[in-house]
Amino acid sequence: MKRNIYISETPMESRIAIMEDGRLVEFYIETPEDISSVGNIYYAEIENIQPGMQAAFLNLGTEQNGFLGFSEIEEIAQYHDGKWEVKPFTGAKDLKKGQRMLVQVLKDAYANKGPRLTTDIAIPGRFTVLTPFHDIIGISKKIKNPRRRTKLKEIAKAIKPEGCGIILRTVADGKTEKDIRQDIKQLLSSWEQLRNAVKNSNNQPLLVFKTEGMTSSVIRDMFTQEIESVIVDNKRKFRAIQNYVKDVDPELAQRVFFHKEGSLFGAYGITTETDKLLRRKVWLKSGGHIVIDHTEAMFVIDVNSGRYIGQKEQEKNILKVNLEAAVEIARQLRLRDISGLIVIDFIDMLIPENKKSLVRTFKEELAKDRASVSVSELSRYGLLEMTRERIRLSVMFSLSDECPMCHGYGRIPSKESMITKIDSWVRNYRQHTKERRVELNVHPMLYDFIRENKKVLRGTQFKYGIKIDLIKDDTLSVGSLRFVSKRDKQDVTHMY
Structure with a gap:
């Protein structure tokens, strides 16, 4: 299987696409206002204890208090009179306001809920994870070979810091003791900086350890020997990735490439795929389709046969559509980062063995997912309930805003995603033409946003050496753009 990572940066967003054999399977997006805090470590203060909820609320020094369930408290680490306790x-009874x-x-x-917390502190590196309060040695379950597991355990025993624990990650397989020791050295340095921050x-309440950004985390966690290439369209980011990889895994440095001509996502067909992420309906090769809907409490996915099911061999055809849908649903869960409670309405089948085959196939596809999942059996009505671990917001919410006309029942493309579209289009336009001026027609809502954030369009104009005349056009939908050549007054939107 060919796996590739594509990283695109614009003034408003960072986007990362993971492709497997030319198909988009994972997509990440981050804006300056929406940076994930997962992995951040705080020296926090208890504001409120709720024994009935089996939880406490902690002041992190941020806008929202954090939620700490009692089930996530293994130990309490405090700093008193120059010493850690x-x-x-x-x-x-161990908790006090x-x-x-x-x-x-x-x-x-998420929404009006603060971040979920744990006292189980873990600092991740390239090859290892440092657990300052748990004196353990762990080896990734994905390393199956008994001989290699034994060798890694021996290395871990030799280099484990006193009083701390280490977990060897999958990418540690095949690495030398020197490589792993260097990784631990860097983690211990981070741990020392954290402790000094608490002292001062x-x-x-204070943020004492900030996790790496989205791009750095993806490179650290996913750029392994299985990845054929990493392609980046931002020169600064390209150099940063190359320098990091040269330090931690020099063999991979030659797989990092800079894309300089035109739109990166457009060149590799990624834009076509990401544009589909806000659509409810996903077509299957058989002619059937799935429909993905979101309610306040859950995601609901409906499987439809379309015109594929005929009277002859009906059960066989239903199974084929259901199996195809199971593969696609597992892909969409990863791609859209759908989480929480999910109910899937497969097409009803009569034969018990077919039902078992469907659930088995679905579970095999879900095994590719890095998020934790729990799947029930198929009900007599063809319903399957499952949960998927929520770590961050679904891509749907990153790519779109609530519709102001229907008060949140519908979604419209986010302003940030529209700015990314503009940047991508202009990049292609300047790559294929010498014209240095173009007219851009946008919906009034986007027009007002750009006028209020003038540096957004100014940055694109400066970067590509072009003058953009912004026009308010109330005949356009929120998600539409129209570019007009200033030279010949033609609509050139779909030419680039």
Whole structure:
């Protein structure tokens, strides 16, 4: 299987696409206002204890308090009179209002809910994870070979810092003791900086360890020997990735490439795929389709046969559509980062063995997912309930805003995603023409946003050496753009 990573940066967004054999399987997006806090470590203060909810709410020094369930408290790490004190958690009586402790973000804030926290502190590196309060040695379950597991365990025993624990990640397989030792050295340096930040916090809630950004995390966690190439369209980001890879895994440095001509996502067919992510309907090769809907409580996915099901061999044809849908649904869950409670309405089947085959296929496809999933059996009505771990917001919410006309029942493309479209189009336009001026017609809502954030369009004009005349056009939909050549007054939107 060919796996490639594509990284695109614009003034408004960073986007990362993971392709497998030319198909988009994972997509990440991050804006300056929507940076994930997962992995951040805070020296936080207890504001409120709710024994009935089996939880406490902690002041992180941010807008929203964090939620710490008692099930996520293994120990309480506090700093007193120049010394660290770590005590096991035995119940609500161990918690006091105003008490300070180290916590780490498990899940980002969502709607009016603050971030979910844990006291199980872990600092990730390229090859290892440092667990400062757990004196353990762990080996990734994905490393199956018994001989290699034994060798890695011996290395871990030889280099494990006293009083701390380490977990060897999948990418540690085949690495030398020197490589792993260097990784641990960097993690210990981060741990020391964290402790110093706590010492100097003046007992105020404080961010003491900031996780790496989205791009750095993806390169650290996913850029392995299985990846054929990493292609980047931003020179600064390209150099940063190359320098990092040369330090931690020099063999991979030659697989990092800079894309300089035209739109990166357009050149590799990624834009066509990402444009589909806001559509409810996803077509299947058989002619059937799935429909993805979101409610306040859950995601609902409906499988439809279209015109494929005939009277002859009906059960066989239904199974074929259901199996095809199972593969596509598993892909869409990863691609759209759909999480929480999910109910799937497959087409009804009569034969028990076919039902078992469907669930088995679906579980095999879900095994490719890095998020934790839990799947029920198929009900007598063809319904399958499942949950998928939520770490960050679904891509649907990153790419779109609530529709102001229907008060959130519908979605419209986000302003940030529209700015990315403009930047991508202009890049292609300047690549294929010498014209240095173009007229851009946009919906009034986008027009007002650009006028209020003038540096957005100014940055694109400066970067590509072009003058863009912005026109308000109330005949356009929110998600539409129209580019007109200033030279011959022709609509050139679909030419580039």
